[in-house]
Amino acid sequence: MKRRLPWFQVGMMKNLYWFHTLFTIIYYIFQLFSRSDSQDYYLRPQTQYADWFSAYGTGTPFIDFVGYPFINYLGFSFEMMFVLFAYMGYWGFVFFYVYFKENLKYKHKFMGMDLIGLLIFLPNMHFWTVSLGKGSIIFWGLGMVMYGLSQLKTRKVHLLLGLLIIYHVRPHVFLFMAVGIVVGLFTGRQKVPLYQKLLVFGASIGAMVLLYDKIMAFSKIDGDNVMQSFNQFSAVRAYELSKAGSGIDISNYPLVLKLFTFWFRPLFVDAPGAMGLVVSVENMLYLALTAKLFQKGFIKFLRTGSALLKTSAVTFIATSFALSNTMSNMGIIIRQKSMIMYFLFFVILMFLDYKKHLQVMKRQRAMESREPEPPVKVKLAIAGKS
Numbered sequence: 001m002k003r004r005l006p007w008f009q010v011g012m013m014k015n016l017y018w019f020h021t022l023f024t025i026i027y028y029i030f031q032l033f034s035r036s037d038s039q040d041y042y043l044r045p046q047t048q049y050a051d052w053f054s055a056y057g058t059g060t061p062f063i064d065f066v067g068y069p070f071i072n073y074l075g076f077s078f079e080m081m082f083v084l085f086a087y088m089g090y091w092g093f094v095f096f097y098v099y100f101k102e103n104l105k106y107k108h109k110f111m112g113m114d115l116i117g118l119l120i121f122l123p124n125m126h127f128w129t130v131s132l133g134k135g136s137i138i139f140w141g142l143g144m145v146m147y148g149l150s151q152l153k154t155r156k157v158h159l160l161l162g163l164l165i166i167y168h169v170r171p172h173v174f175l176f177m178a179v180g181i182v183v184g185l186f187t188g189r190q191k192v193p194l195y196q197k198l199l200v201f202g203a204s205i206g207a208m209v210l211l212y213d214k215i216m217a218f219s220k221i222d223g224d225n226v227m228q229s230f231n232q233f234s235a236v237r238a239y240e241l242s243k244a245g246s247g248i249d250i251s252n253y254p255l256v257l258k259l260f261t262f263w264f265r266p267l268f269v270d271a272p273g274a275m276g277l278v279v280s281v282e283n284m285l286y287l288a289l290t291a292k293l294f295q296k297g298f299i300k301f302l303r304t305g306s307a308l309l310k311t312s313a314v315t316f317i318a319t320s321f322a323l324s325n326t327m328s329n330m331g332i333i334i335r336q337k338s339m340i341m342y343f344l345f346f347v348i349l350m351f352l353d354y355k356k357h358l359q360v361m362k363r364q365r366a367m368e369s370r371e372p373e374p375p376v377k378v379k380l381a382i383a384g385k386s
Contacts, residue, residue, distance in 0.1 A: 001094070007101060016093055016120060023126040028079070031131070038132040042078045045071045062168040063134060081132045089129030089136035093120050095143030095158075096342050102150050103308055104349055106356045110164040110289070115352075119345050124282050127275075128338040133171050138339055141165030145177060146346075149184075149308060172318060173339070180315035186260050188307025255321075262324035262333055263290075263344075279334050285339070289348050301354045302347075317345035 001008045009080040031038055045068040049055040052072075055065040065217050070084065108115040129139045136353065141162045148159030167174035253261065264287050268280045319340045 001098070005098065005102075006314075008098070012117060013094060013097070016097075017090060019121060020086065020090045020093065020130065023123070024082065024130040027127060027130050028082055036131065036133075037084065039078070041067060041132050042081055051102050058168050058171050060134075063132075063137070067132070070219075070371075082130075084137040085132045088140040089126075092129060092136075092139035092141075092143035093125075095140075095147035096120065098144040098373050099143070100346065100349060103306070103346075104353050106353055106360075108349065108356070110285075110354050112211065115349065119342070122285075123277050125341070127336050128335050135335065137170040138166060138173070141169065142173075142339060142342075144179075145290065146308070146312070149181065149311065157316065167264040171249050172322060176322070178316040179318060180311040181312075183314045184307035184309070184311030189304055225315065247375055255324075258324040259320055262320055262337055263341075265331050265333070276334075286344075290344070292348060293351060295351075295355070297355070297358075298351060301351055305350065309347060312346045314341040314349070316340055 001013075002010050019354075030036075041063050045064050049064065049068065052065070052068045053059055055068050057065065067081055070081060076084070090370065097116065097120050100119075104116075110118055128135045130136060133318060141164075144158045144162030144164065146162075148155040148157075148162060151269060154161065166177055228343065264283045266276045266280050267283055270276075302309070305313075320337075323336055323340075
């Protein structure tokens with residue numbers, strides 16, 4: 001990375017690696033005392049499949065499919081599988097870091113700290129991207145997609161591989177990503193070669209058409225009556241999740257309040273346990289940063305923004321809308337939103353960059369408009385003559 005990207009901060013990425021490793025250890029200890037899905041993901045490939053390809057599928061079976069050869073052919077222990085998936089999650093952070101840095105012109109600080117550094121060291125984001133399960137591998141895929149889109153000409157393989165991973169882990173998120181990419185490429189301001197637009201557009205539309213039925217079936221939605229079946233599914237799912245230990249009944253909330261709950265709760269008063277208090281601190285940070293979007297010029301900025309900006313915004317809003325209508329368990333909300341918050345962070349960072357650029361241009365115009373001062377007349381006394 002350093003050879004190809006001179007600004008790449010190797011020291012920061014090493015620190016990020018050890019920070020991520022710390023949370024790998026924390027989550028590993030946590031699941032020893034509270035059974036998690038990670039243990040099932042390790043046991044199933046050993047007992048429930050006749051061969052490797054019988055495990056192939058989307059959602060949970062895909063995690064079994066990925067783990068099968070490592071567990072059954074290479075003899076990976078549970079701890080080795082944990083490290084493998086944690087490493088995938090780590091590379092998600094690296095890819096998002098590059099994605100941020102490549103598309104920002106200026107450095108931004110929050111309470112005296114480098115904002116990008118602060119965002120990639122958020123504890124809750126690391127806690128849910130270290131385990132043997134869906135969280136780490138889909139975060140890797142999401143980061144890979146945005147890394148690929150950032151330099152589409154030379155990173156097509158990253159884009160395609162990332163989309164494949166997202167589709168196999170969460171097909172509905174793949175659908176939102178595909179829509180976001182198409183909207184971004186065709187409405188963004190930067191000049192993307194026509195052949196690249198057509199290539200991505202054709203591939204995205206083709207994939208959505210071919211995989212539509214599978215995505216709807218995975219989400220338990222009737223493809224012939226999407227809205228009605230989605231509403232029914234949302235109501236049932238919300239009711240089921242609200243019965244869990246950290247459940248909250250948001251099924252009757254208005255849409256705005258559902259979205260607020262999904263993005264910014266818990267907030268101390270409704271924090272479920274010690275971990276909830278840590279998450280509450282992060283949520284206060286999310287609120288403070290999101291508040292920066294409520295400034296003059298944001299709508300114009302969004303309307304005239306780049307393809308990457310619009311891809312991030314569409315993906316974030318569409319995924320948030322879908323998940324906020326089906327999640328009623330605080331623990332699941334905390335975990336699920338971790339995979340999309342970096343899209344919001346990118347929108348915020350780009351807007352801060354936009355505002356700072358306007359300030360720089362305003363100062364430059366002010367300096368250029370100043371009238372030059374008249375030359376100073378100097379009298380020289382030489383041999384008694386002026």
